[in-house]
Structure formats: structure tokens, C-alpha cells
Amino acid sequence: MFKRATFLLLVSVIMLAVVPLSMTVSAQNPDCEGDVTLTYWHHWGGNRVPLQEEQVADFENHHPGICVDNVFLPWDNRLQNLLAAIAAGNPPDVTMFGRHDLPFFAATESIIPLDDYMAADGVSPDIFLPSEFAGTQYNGKTWILPLPGGGALQIAWYNTDHFAEAGIEKFPETWDEMLEVAETLRIGDGSFLERIGFNANAVGGFNPFATWLNSNGQDWISADLKTVTINNEAGVETLEFMQKMAEINYGIEEQNAFWEMAGEFDQGPLIQGLVSIEVNGSWTLFQVESHADDLNYDVAPIPYGPSGSADRRGSTHGGWGYMIPKNAAHPDEAWKLVKWLTAEIDGKGACWFIQQQQRPSPLADCDGYEKDGVSHPRAASLLGVAALDNVVPVSPVQPEAAQIMNRMVEDVLFGDKSIEDALADTEAEIQELLDAFWEEYG
Amino acid sequence: MATAFGSQFSSLRGKRRERWRDLSPMRKREAKMGLLFISPWIIGVLLFALFPFVASFLLSFTKYNIVAPPQWIGTAHYVEIFTDDPLFLKSLKNTGVYVSGSVAIRIVLGFALALLLNTKVRFLGLWRTIFYVPSVVPIVALSIVWLYVLNARAGLLNWFLGFFGIPRIRWFADPDFAMIAFLVMSTTWVGVTMVIFLAGLQGIPEEYYDAAKIDGANLLQRLWRVTIPLMTPTIYLNVLINIIGAFQVFTQIFIMTGGAPRDATRTYVLHLFDHAFQYLPPQMGYSSALAWILFMIIFAFTAVIVATSQRWVFYQGGEA
Numbered sequence: 001m002f003k004r005a006t007f008l009l010l011v012s013v014i015m016l017a018v019v020p021l022s023m024t025v026s027a028q029n030p031d032c033e034g035d036v037t038l039t040y041w042h043h044w045g046g047n048r049v050p051l052q053e054e055q056v057a058d059f060e061n062h063h064p065g066i067c068v069d070n071v072f073l074p075w076d077n078r079l080q081n082l083l084a085a086i087a088a089g090n091p092p093d094v095t096m097f098g099r100h101d102l103p104f105f106a107a108t109e110s111i112i113p114l115d116d117y118m119a120a121d122g123v124s125p126d127i128f129l130p131s132e133f134a135g136t137q138y139n140g141k142t143w144i145l146p147l148p149g150g151g152a153l154q155i156a157w158y159n160t161d162h163f164a165e166a167g168i169e170k171f172p173e174t175w176d177e178m179l180e181v182a183e184t185l186r187i188g189d190g191s192f193l194e195r196i197g198f199n200a201n202a203v204g205g206f207n208p209f210a211t212w213l214n215s216n217g218q219d220w221i222s223a224d225l226k227t228v229t230i231n232n233e234a235g236v237e238t239l240e241f242m243q244k245m246a247e248i249n250y251g252i253e254e255q256n257a258f259w260e261m262a263g264e265f266d267q268g269p270l271i272q273g274l275v276s277i278e279v280n281g282s283w284t285l286f287q288v289e290s291h292a293d294d295l296n297y298d299v300a301p302i303p304y305g306p307s308g309s310a311d312r313r314g315s316t317h318g319g320w321g322y323m324i325p326k327n328a329a330h331p332d333e334a335w336k337l338v339k340w341l342t343a344e345i346d347g348k349g350a351c352w353f354i355q356q357q358q359r360p361s362p363l364a365d366c367d368g369y370e371k372d373g374v375s376h377p378r379a380a381s382l383l384g385v386a387a388l389d390n391v392v393p394v395s396p397v398q399p400e401a402a403q404i405m406n407r408m409v410e411d412v413l414f415g416d417k418s419i420e421d422a423l424a425d426t427e428a429e430i431q432e433l434l435d436a437f438w439e440e441y442g
Numbered sequence: 443m444a445t446a447f448g449s450q451f452s453s454l455r456g457k458r459r460e461r462w463r464d465l466s467p468m469r470k471r472e473a474k475m476g477l478l479f480i481s482p483w484i485i486g487v488l489l490f491a492l493f494p495f496v497a498s499f500l501l502s503f504t505k506y507n508i509v510a511p512p513q514w515i516g517t518a519h520y521v522e523i524f525t526d527d528p529l530f531l532k533s534l535k536n537t538g539v540y541v542s543g544s545v546a547i548r549i550v551l552g553f554a555l556a557l558l559l560n561t562k563v564r565f566l567g568l569w570r571t572i573f574y575v576p577s578v579v580p581i582v583a584l585s586i587v588w589l590y591v592l593n594a595r596a597g598l599l600n601w602f603l604g605f606f607g608i609p610r611i612r613w614f615a616d617p618d619f620a621m622i623a624f625l626v627m628s629t630t631w632v633g634v635t636m637v638i639f640l641a642g643l644q645g646i647p648e649e650y651y652d653a654a655k656i657d658g659a660n661l662l663q664r665l666w667r668v669t670i671p672l673m674t675p676t677i678y679l680n681v682l683i684n685i686i687g688a689f690q691v692f693t694q695i696f697i698m699t700g701g702a703p704r705d706a707t708r709t710y711v712l713h714l715f716d717h718a719f720q721y722l723p724p725q726m727g728y729s730s731a732l733a734w735i736l737f738m739i740i741f742a743f744t745a746v747i748v749a750t751s752q753r754w755v756f757y758q759g760g761e762a
Contacts, residue, residue: 080719083508104722110509192595192610256703257594257615400721410704414617437723 027053032060032067036333040068041082041095043075047290051356058348059340066333079399082325086110091325093334094341097144099135099319103225103396106138107441112324113141117335123343131316132362134391144321145342146362147350153282153360153386154205154314156303160296162195162276171300173310175216175241178277178303183248185276191250193258196275200245201252201409202259204280206317206392207402209409211279212238214315214392216305220405221395226438230405231427234307239412239419241305252413271295279314282382286357299381301388313388360386396441397433404429502731507723519731530732532705533713534739539621540709541688544628548684549677552635557669559636560643570640574633585697588627589614599626614699617706624707627694635680642676643669674755682747689740710736 028037044052049072056070071092073081079101085091097105105111118124125133125142132146158171166185172178178198185197203211209230210220218234221227249255259269269275270284271292278284279302288295301313322341324334343363345351351366358376360383361368369379376382395401408426411417417425465473502519504512523530559570576584591598592613600610613623646669654664670677692711695701701708701716714736718729 077719079722079724083719083724087508101722104507105509108507108509108723253612253615253703255615257612260589260614261593261595397722400716403716403720407705410702414704416704441723 027070027072029057029060029067034060034065034067036065036330037067037069038093038330038333038337039071040337041071041073041092043073043078043096045072045074047286048357051353055341055348055353058352059337062340062347063333063336066336068337086325086327089327091327093328093330094322094324094337096147097321097323099144099146099321100317100394100398102135102138102143102394104437104441105323106141106143107396110326111143112326112328112331113143114145114324114335114338115142117339118142121335121339123339127343127364128362129364131389131391132319135317135319135394136321144323145338146319146321147342153316153389154203154211154279154302155282155284155382155385156277156279156300157270157284157288157297158277158300159270159273159275160298162273171298172303174303175305179241179244179248182245182277186248188250191254193249193254195273196249196255196258196269198245198277199249199255199259199275200242201255201413202278204278204284206315207405209238209242209405210317210392210402211302211315212241212305214390215302215308215313216241217308217312219392221393221434223393225393225395226434228427228430228434230430231423234305235423236419237305237307239409239422242409243413243419246413252410267291270297282359282386283357285359285376285378285382289358299378299385301385311388312390314385314390315392316389317392317394395434396437397430400433401430404433498730498733501727502734504727506726506730508726512727515727519728520735522728523731523735529705529708529713533708533710536621536706536708537689537691537710540624540628540691541685543621543625544688544691545681545684547625547628548632548635549680551629551632552680553639553673553677555632555636556639556643557665560640570637573636577631577633579630581693582697584627584630585694588623588630588694589698592623592626614707615703617704620699620703620706624691624695624698628688635684638680638683639673639676642673646672671756672758675757678747678751678755682744685743685747686740689736689743 040056042052052070052072056068060067078096078098082091082095082097097111123145128146136142136144136146156171162185163169163171168181168184172181182197185195186193187195200212201208205211206214213220213230213234216234216238218229218232218238220230222229246252246255249258258274268278268280268284268287270278270280271288273295288297304310304313322338324331324338328334340349341353342350345363345366351361351363351368354361354363354366354368355371357368358371359368367375367379369376369382404426408417408422411422412419462470501512503514503516505515505518506512555573559566559573563569590596592600594600594610594612594615597613599613603611611619613619650668650672651664654668659667690711691709692715695707695709695712696715699707701712710732714729714732717725717732
């Protein structure tokens, strides 16, 4: 067993190794005077940066004596930064957090449960929509609170001009209809694409295979998080659907090659007009309205498969939240910031932040689509789509499991394995990971 | 045996003490000042090189998730790597392809460029700068640029190849071409190799070429009989540096493909990184074991090159 000093020194060295990998932007209000300075890590990049600064400044105004060092970190490096900081005993006071990362951090008690704070301040779980609160608990305790619009709602965004040009009047309801529509919308010469109708292997908010399995009526993991449930008829149908869609797009290689130049987020394929239908999260509304206000589009629930049903479409697999790491320097003040970011209706708190982005609010008393007293014209249809989303259980080995599922899809689409073999191998591989996790942390 | 070693060690320490006693006060002060000035480097090496080196070796025998102290599990990670990790061999093979390709490209191209830029061409400084500058550009920025250059649909390289009737290549989407794309990208750093070769070329005395010319040697013969033999120490250095660097290829692959498609670009260090920082629970002990295997591989390659160097490296003055 290593002595604690050695352990800390070791972790410090790991932190030093990690620092060059991360690009951080830190902003602290020079006018703020206080005895306590909270370190707050988040991943709100792009056009959300000024909103974050405004929200944090208003928190400081409402909480004299508390200042915030507002640090933007890239999402991709979140785990190594956070793990090293927690282990070194120098974590941020508050950090943005993937709810799918919760089981490991909660099982190792690397974060602080929030139930006592919530009870003391009267923050009831009932103020959040049940689907948004679902991924915040583990072993009967609440570890994180959902951030505004954090739910990875999955919505089909489609270019209505493309639909009109192709003479398509109605958005597809089923996978068969989706395949037909995608082929009609695709433009290409038989080998190379000029426009893609739909790419089933690129969906926002969740792993592509698990997304389609969900819309085919099947969870990929059991509710108790102990059993993988993909090797079944629904799994076969799901891979067949993804395979057919890739064939429409002249095969997996051309589909990927086209997609790699399509860009992301502010430069995404929907915004560039390179795709007719895109399945993405609720954040797309803000992206489209900020960067492509001339785009004619509409939204719809994602189509369902032969084993699915019309009332179960996209998946909410946890989304994101805010939490307080163990060994945070100022946990009581950190709770005030968490509450401001997640539960505050007044001022530039949680409700204001979500309204600026026009996203569905996890707070029951906040209309996320309301801005300057007027609700967004698409609010009703977006909320209608959200109502058909299914809450998918969060796996404790999510990152590796997602990578294995992506590999399975590639194996099938490249023709390396039969669908049946790919499903069986993948289920066994992820099951082994899950069993090992529960053996150690269960 | 132990007693003999102990007495030898004591005698050595005794001699050092005597030597220290014999030093003048000024020499002693100078020695202390020397140690003081060199201490930041010593501390740096101990703390940031030697300690992680030893720690990673110990960690490779433990189960370590970063947030809890490591648990000793012996050689279990090494056994798992060699018996139950299909991506170990896959990533090692991919890395091998990258090492052999990129080292060959950098040595041949770097040497050719150095030969060209060692002549009296116009704007010599400008040409040298142009070839060297890409190697000092941050790798993240380079990766973004190369993503555009190698873009299947609108990339500069496909456009250029089109003039020769070569059909569009899906560089990063086709498993057969994805690693080749990274080999093409490795030309970016050819400037570093070129600069070292240039330094070596400028160290060759003109007299050798004059003598060869008098003997009737043409350009190719002078290159083969004079330049290359006298450049072998520089070639040796460049081969070593490039092999060690190429085995650790990571950043551009992490940014540009993440190992896709079909793990065709999953290199060894990417595989190691995923286990340490991408998966939950983090597998720092497993990653350390992977790191030590990589160290042994690089060490073995280096040892072979060093051992065989006596046969093919020639130093001016006749010593090999």
C-alpha cells in the first residue's frame, strides 16, 4: 500500500502530465470582493460563454462575499481533469458533469451527496421534471442536479425546403418510411454524395446504436444496470436499419467521408444544408437561430422501428448536471452556486440561462422557450417531441461500452461480422465489463 | 561476496572523502556553487522524470482507478495484455506501420531536401525556413489544416491527385488509406530531420569532394562514396530520434480520427490513453503496464540500432 504522501505526489505528477492536454479559459470578475472564491468548471463553449459570464456575475451580485473563478474546459478532457483534481485534493468547488459518469464517482464517494443541502434549503426533487431528475440519483442519494436543458432530448430536425423540393409532405413515422425518404432526399452520382438524406450513424445526444435500439422499443441495459440487453430481435432489426441507411448513402466509407467534412455545432451539416434530416439535441435550436436564421426547418419525433411504438422515440440517457466534488474547498458556498445554476427561477439563475438558449427546461415552473415574456413559436412542437423521449438507464461503464457498440456497428457496416455474431460478441464484451464493475463497486 | 563488495564500496567512499578534504576552500566553494546551480535540473529530473518512471513501473502491478489508493495485483495486467486484449496487437501493428513508414519518409525526404538546400540555390534561407516552419506549428492547428488538405470531397490533395487521373480517395474514412493519410501528414516534420542533416552536410570538408573529382567521380559516385558514408553518424542520430518519436504518435490521431475507421488508426499510445483517461473506472495500472511494454519495445529497437551501428556508422578519422 502506498503512503498518502506518495499517493498525492503521484497524482500531482499525473495532473502535471494532463495540464498540457487541456485548453482552459478562466474568467474572474475583477470587481468582485469576497472572502470566498469558488472555482467553477464548465463546458459551455461557443456562443454560451458570454451567457455563462453574465449568469455568474449575477450570482456574485446576489451572494455578497462569494466570488467565482469561472473556468471553461473542453468537454473531451473532462474526465482526466476531474479525476486528477479530485485525487490530488484540489478539485473545483462546482463542476459540470455527465450524468452517465455518475455511478463510478458516486460508488467511490468522490462527490458529495446533495440531499441534506436540498432539504435544508427546501429544494424539492418535485421542482424538476421527473425525466430530468431520473439520472441524478445513485444508491438512493442525490449526487447532482440537472443543468438547464441538460437532458439529451433527441429531436429530428429537418430542412423543409429539401422536403418541398422532393415533394415529401410528411415527416416519416417509421424506419421503413425513413429509409424511403432518406433515399429520395439523397443527392449523388452513385459513388459520391452531394447531399445526404439522413445518416443513422451520426446522432447527437446518445450512442447511435443505442438510440435506434431505444426507438425500436428496447433498452440496451437492464434497469438495475447489471445486464446488457442488445442480443435480441430488436438488436438485429436495429443493425439492419443502420446497414440499409449506410447502403443508401453509398456505403459506410462514403457516408463517413461525407460526414467528416460536414462540420460540427455552429458549422454543422444541417446549418450548411448538407443534410436534410439530422437527429440532434435540443441545443440545435440555439445553434440554428444563431447561425442560420434563414434556414427553413421543422422538428419531429425520430421514427420508430418494427419492434417499437409511436409513443417511444428519442432517448434521454442522463444528460448533464452540476455537482460538488469531495474535498471541495467551500462546499457550503458551492451548494449556493449549484442551486443558482440549477434551481433558481429568479434573476439570471437557471431559468434565465435556459431561456436565453431556448431549450426545454428541467424546472417544472420555468418555460425554457419563453424570452422577453413571449414563448418561442416552436415551443409546443419541441415539447411534444420531448414528451415522447424515453429515459434510458445510465451505465456505469458508459464510455467504454459506447466505444464497443460503435465498433460493433463498424464491424457490421464494413462486412467484417454478421449481425448475429456482432451482437453476441458485443453483448458478451460489455457484460464482462459490467460484471467486473459490480464485483468491485457493487 | 557481499563483504567484498561492502569493503570496496567503503574504500571508494573513503577515497572520495580524502579527495574532498584535499580540495582548497575556493575549489570547495566552487563545487558547492556548481551543485547549487545545477540543482533545479537535478530536482526536475528526479521529480518529473525519475519519480514518474519508477512510479509507473510500480503502478503497472496494481489496480489503480486514480481516486483510491492502488491495490497490488502482481503481473495480472501483463497477462491480460498478452492474452486477452485484441486491441493490444492491433494497435501495436498500426504503430509499427506508422513507425516504418514515417521514419523512412522523414529520413529519405529530409536527406534529399538537405542535399538540395546545401547547394547554392537562390533564396536559400527562405527555402530552409519554408521547410522548417511547419514543424514548429502547434500540432492541434496542424491537425485542423490537414483535415482540410485530406478531406475526401474538397481536399487539396485529392484535387491535386485528380490532375493525374487518380480518383478521389476517402483518406480518413477508408481503413486502407487512413494510416497512409497520417504518413502523408508526417512529412510536416521533415524540416527537423532536414536541419540536422544540413548541419551534418556542412561538416564534410570540401577537400574530400575535390579529391573525388580529381579521381573522376561523378555526382552520384561522390554522393555514394563520400557524402553518405560521412553522413552515417547523422543518419544514425536521425533514425534513433525519429523511431523513438514515431512510436509515441498520439496527438494528431486523437484529434483527427480517434482511432477510426475500424481501429485502423488506433495506435499504441491512443490505446494506452483510452484506458487511463477515457474509460470509467480509469485503468491507470493497466495503462502503466502498456506504457512499460512500449518502453521495452523502444528500448529493444534502440539497442539493436546502437549495437549494429558499429557496422554501418563511420566517423571521420576512422573510428567506428
